Amino acid sequence: MFTVSICSLKGGVGKTSVTLGLASAALHQGVNVLVIDLDPQGDATLGLLGEPGATPDVAEVISSVRTETIDRAVRPTPWSEGASSHLDIIPGSHRSSVVDSPAPAPRDVRRLREALDKRTHRYDLVLIDCPPSLNGLTQMALAASDRALVVCEPGFFAVTAADRALKLTAEMREDGLAPRLRPLGLAVNRYRPRSVEHQYRLAELRDLFGDLVLEPVIEERVGLQQAQGGAVPLHRYEGASGKRLTEDFDALLKTVLDSRERS
Template sequence: MFIVSVCSLKGGVGKTSVTLGLASAALHQGVNALVIDLDPQADATLGLLGEPGSSTDVAEVLSSPRTETVDRAIIPAPWSKDSSSHLDIIPGSHRSVLVDSPAPKGREVRRLHDALEKRTHRYDVVIVDCPPSLNGLTQMALSASDRSLVVCEPGFFAVTAADRALKLAQEMHEGDLAPRLKPLGLVVNRYRPRSVEHQYRLAELRDLFGDLVLEPVIEERVGLQQAQGGAVPLHEYQGASGERLTQDFDALLTRVMDSRQDS
């Protein structure tokens, strides 16, 4: 099972949008996927289900990582109703903030890893939507993951935030808290190509992080928000910007799946 954490240092960069774009691409490409909503705001749950989760959620999974708890928490997303592949979700919950310690101990960090080891379902990829911080929940995700995907905007704070997120992943790997973890790279989101500031910041990110800045850069387009507002997969969105967005997320998912060969 290949696990990818989608994380960021700060909110408002479109981390959940990237998660949902990848989930839509997975359905489009026939990839069986599980989304785990670790963000206490539970926006990925709302985007995939059209309503807050009402069954066993991720907070219960982390508190009691038994096989029956994990299997009960996994529910099919309506998006995959007529698809040849399936997309499931472990819903998020505000209650998960209770285990989001700023300095978790080693055993606490492995809670998600232990839970996923006990599931009976099989997936091609697991996508974990992390909280907008580097506290306990994000560290749990990184500990269980094969790859980390850092989402950032081309703004003034992007360099510092991206650097801290990448360093945390490296420290956890070197400290044996995340033995399989490798950085997949930075996803630059909400890019406005006509903005001189965005052009400058993107060039700055590329100068500092090189090949870790992934292609494609995701441009700011209204279609992404409109698809989420309708709780429909991006690949079913019929607006003018839909085609470009679906191409970008298809390419990004392909990069994610190809990285399995680097294990």
């Protein structure tokens, strides 16, 4: 089981959109995937189930690290119907915000990792949709992960936010809280190629972070929001921008899966 945290220091960068795009690509390619919605807003849950999650949810998993708890929390998604593989979710909950401390104790940071170690379900890939901060919930996700995928947008605050997220990844590994964790890179999202500002900021990110800026850059396209609004996988969306979006997320998923071979 290969676990990837999808995180960001700030909101509004499309972190959940990237999570759902990768989940759609994984399902389309026959990869068995689990999404963990660790964001108290629960947007990934709404996108995958078409409704808010019910208990047991991720808050209960964190508070009660037992095999039966995590097994009961896992729910199949409608996206899996008719697919050769399955896509499940541990739903998000506003109740998880109670443990989102800016300075969590080490034993709390390890709780999600301990919960996943007790699961009986089997998955090829686990995607953790983190809150838009680097507080306790995101640190729990990173401690349970093999890779950290940082989502950013080509804006003025992107450099500082991306740098802080990458530094946290390194710090947690060095402190022994996330022994398996490596940075996967920066996924630049909501890029507008005709915007001079976006062109400048993308070049700035590439100058500063080099190969950590992943390809492809995900352009801002209405199809992504329309697919999510209809609670359908991107790979079943029939709008005009669907083909380009599915190609981009297929390529990004390949980068994610190829990183398993990296030490």
